[in-house]
Amino acid sequence: MFRRWLARGAFGLVVIALLAFVGLASWEPFFADKGAPPPAGDYRAEIIRDDFGVPHIYGKTDADVALGVAVAHAEDDFFTLQDVIAMARGRYGAIAGEEGAAVDFVYHLLDARGTAEREFPQLPEATRALFNAYAAGLNQYAAQHPEELKLANLFPVNGEDVAAGFALRQPFFFGLNNVIEPLVAGEPLRREFGPDIPGFPRDPNGDVIGPDLDGVPAQARAHPLPWGEMGALSGSNAFAVAPAKSGGPTTLISNSHQPLRGGVAWYEMVVESEEGWHFAGANFPGSPFPFLGHNRHLGWTNTVNRPDMVDVFQLELDESGMRYRLDGEWRDLEEKTVTLPVKVGPIVLPIRRTVYRSEHGPVIFNDKGAFAIRYGGIDSIEQLDAYYRLNKATSFDEWETQISRMAIPSTNFIYADEAGNIAYVYNAAIPDRPELGEIQVNWRGILPGNRSDLIWQGTVDYAEIPRLINPTSGWLYNANNEPYTAAGSADDLSPDDFSPVLGIEDKQTNRSRRAYRLLSEANLLDRTNLERIKYDTAYEREGYVADLWDALEALDPGADKDLARARTLLLGWDFTADSAGSADALALLMIKDFMSAEYQNKNAPDVAEHLRAKVAHLQEHFGRLDPPMSELLRLRQGDVDLPLDGGSDTLRASTTWRVDDDGRLSLVHGDSFIQWVEWPRGGGRVFSRSIQPFGAATTRPSSPHYTDQMQLFVDHKLKPVHFWREGALANAKRRYVVESN
Known part of the structure; x- marks a missing residue:
């Protein structure tokens, strides 16, 4: 009898174990909020694929084109698009495991979803329509290709979901990860420090001496998941040359350095609608419009800049550890418990975590205390509208009007146009930090969280940031360097003209040193000399190379x-x-x-x-x-x-790589999308060329466009961009129509 009882008990344990396994293997898609589709719309786009598979997307309306952008990109890289959408819905851990869950934690910490819910309805109707049509295209592709889905119930999505992805990812281009990572780990921040406001002394190692943590609940002290990379070490080179210096066309060279694969890898396209949107360039997965490139009148490219966009406040906590002092009063921390899906083998574990927020912004606990962060562009997605309007600008004045909104949180802009204008803008939504008279505040240090006068609102005025328009040298460049070397000694800006509170970086790169020297030495910056400069492989013995x-x-x-x-x-x-x-x-x-x-x-x-x-x-x-x-x-x-x-x-950048089993270094980040744009002197149609390291279909091994640009890329060659419709039709290898269901 005992044996029969034991056998029945063992069988029961097996059943319980199986039920637990099934539950862990299947809970996440059903637990997650079921996505809502965008408002119904009738969209129709024509896609023309050229001989390199680059899509040329046409529609009657801008929204029609956005549907086509989503479908074309999904046809080439639905693999990556799903990752980006999973991040935008806080479900990436169900795909990527522990590192994905770390991204999901930051998604909740920064309140990316809440930002989208509050701000997306406030965007202009045309911008919302663009994002909803793009979401409709993703939904349509997902419905038609269920065999490609990584995660159940990830679709449908809507424009608000896509906007949440922007709210999550944008701060990492100006280095928010360099603040969050050390704060989570309880390590010193990776930036320069000076004396802080009195009352927050440092120990002999330079670390902030924080309040006693005895009363802080253990679950609040630190998030145990590893941080994981949200962003990438991004570089870029950008050049603009006026006709007087080129001896011919106004020239714009976009030479972005991004990862060659993944969520911040470039995807090339040409878009054109009957509503005046006509642009050739590239976007990242999850965007309905290009972030850089050109239209018939003007163009721009970007490089990453590194202003001080993040302020860190140490909170003074009471004995409970859940209240902080502000202006002499105790306030409750906002708290929200979230569930992070963490894929482990065939199962997905539900991990409960609590995120906190104060008046300053998101709050991180570590063994030194509680730290709130506040960063440029916090709780804003106005950039969605600004980028869209930039795509359709027809003159420098229109273009600068959009830049001057300070809606795009960061990145330098190098600009050129058909009229021969060139410009450089050190674009950054730098916090409008208060001037406090005789009180000295080190904004790069740890600020006391008990003073509301240090909690800034909004950004500085456009007039306060560095910019150069039509320098006498006839050229402009940026290579992730300080803005004070950009146009040659006769035109360069002086750091003395800008407030130190702006936190503008004062660093150079080797690429900057080489570009500055070569551009300054050249009497003529024609195509031959510019190619020599762009593909230069030399180092100056200065800076870290000299060290x-x-x-x-x-x-x-x-x-x-x-x-x-x-x-x-x-x-x-x-x-x-x-x-x-x-x-x-x-x-x-x-x-x-x-x-x-x-x-x-x-x-x-x-x-x-x-x-x-x-x-x-x-x-x-x-x-x-x-x-x-x-x-x-x-x-x-x-x-x-x-x-x-x-x-x-x-x-010529080969920035980072993975080490393969044979010891070779396989490039993963460096020269990526390159575009060379020329407006003929005296008028005439814009002409451009481009190249990608692999091809248009980076995650489709069966596609002829998986590797078809590689030899050209290695040989320093470019292919034509078929910007004009007749050129696209003359070089069409495939032509088809996509319509919303």
Whole structure:
């Protein structure tokens, strides 16, 4: 009897275990809020695919075109679009596991959904219609291709869902991750510090001495999930040249450096409607319009800038740990419990977490206390309308009117147009920090959270940020450098003319140093000279490069013969990553981490230790210290494997890579979408060329456009952009119509 009872008990446990497994494997799609479709609409778009598969999307209305943008992009990369939509709905952890759940936590922390719910209905009707039509296109593709879905009940979505994705991702382009990550980990912030407001002293290590945490509930002290990368180390080069300097056309060169795959990889398109929207450029997954490119009258490109856009406040908590003092009064922290889906193998675990908010903004607890963050563009999605209006601007005045709204939270703009105008705007929705007279406030430090006069509202005026229009030099550039080197010595702005409270960065990149030198030295910036500059692979021995080589000169290798040979090889390097020199491969490996440390305000690696690791890598995989760099650095996609040139911070940029099993470096981030635009001098139609590292269909191995641009990209060549309809039709390889159901 006991055995029968035991057997029945064991069977019962098995059943319970199976039921638990089934529950964990299936709860998430049903628990998640079921998406709502956008308002019904009749949309119709024509898609013309050229010989490289680039879509040219036509419609009677702008909304028609937006439907076509969604369908065309889904046809080429529905894989990535689903990830972006999952992020926009706080469900990415159900796809990407622990790292995805970290993104979902930030989604709730920043109140991306709440921002979209509050602000999307306030946008102009035409802008809302554009986003709803785009959502309709995504829904239609999902319904027609259920076999491609990663996650049940992810669709339908609406314009508000798409807007929530913007609210989540935009702050990471100006480095919000460099504040959130160390705060979650309880580490010092990665930026410059000076003396803070009295009352918040530091310990001998420079860390803020915070209040006692004895009364703070354990669940509130820190979020245990690893942060995970929301953004990427983004770079870019941008050039504009006036006719007098080019000897011919007004020229705009967009040379963005983004990850080659994923949620912030460029997707190329041409859009045209009967409502005046006609634009050639590229967007990121999840956007109904291009972020950069050109229309018939004007164009622009962007580079990442790094102003101080984030302020951190340490809250003074009461004994409960759930109230904070502000102007002498205790206030309750806003709190909201959320469920994070975390995929682990075949199951999805529901992890409950609480997010907090104060009057300042989102609140993060760590073992030093509670810290609130406030950042430029907080709780705003006005950029959705501004980008749309920029696409349709027909003159510099119209374009600048949209930029001056300060709606786009960050990124430099380099501009050019058919009239021969060129311009540079250090665009940033910099917080309008109060001037407090004799009280000295270090806005880059940790601010006391008990004073409401430090909680700024809105942004500075457009007139306060750096900008240059039509310099006498005839050229403008930016390569993620300070705005004070942009047009040559006769035209450059002075840092003395801008308030230090703006927090404008004062750093240079190697790309900036090279561009400034080469542009300044050129008598003529025609197509030949601009190509030479754009594909330059040299380093200046300045900044972190100088520091690294000074350290190599001072390095004593001792009895380590490999280290000594490597040091000698590097000291004889010609500082050019063109794959022609014997030290190029080793130099490539050495420089990247030093560049990254400088860019992200981290400590540089130990030179001897770093060099030993790179020597070991080359010896293991090549059996030598001096293999051709082209054998080390590769552009790989599917069965195509091609050699690359350029380094981590050269104008021809091969920024970061993954290390494959064979020891080769497969590029993951660097030169990505390149577009070269020319308006003929004296009038005439705009003409442009472009290139992508792989092809239009980056996640479709069966597509002929999976790898068809790779050889051109490696060879420094561009393909024509068929901006005008007759050109698109003359080069059409496929032509079809998509309509809403």
